[in-house]
Amino acid sequence: MLARSGKEAPIVTIIIYRCEKCKRDFNNIADAKKCEKSHLKIKEAHIKSFGYGIYPHPYEIEITFNNGDKIIYVAEYLRG
Numbered sequence: 001m002l003a004r005s006g007k008e009a010p011i012v013t014i015i016i017y018r019c020e021k022c023k024r025d026f027n028n029i030a031d032a033k034k035c036e037k038s039h040l041k042i043k044e045a046h047i048k049s050f051g052y053g054i055y056p057h058p059y060e061i062e063i064t065f066n067n068g069d070k071i072i073y074v075a076e077y078l079r080g
């Protein structure tokens, strides 16, 4: 690309740091590492009492994360 002066515009190197967990970009490595550490890890997974029904996959799974949070995930086909 040519600059207004008619000379070749200098190539600028831009360094970004990306959180591998959520793919957000940061302009410094500390913030990227902080973001990566903020994402929770799965500690346990339990199939809820409804089980499988006629489907190959369970209706609901309760996930316990490394900070103790528990979240119930429902199979997509049940969400309507």
Ligand SMILES: [Zn+2]
Binding pocket: 019, 020, 021, 022, 023, 024, 035, 036, 039
């Ligand atoms: Zn992240």
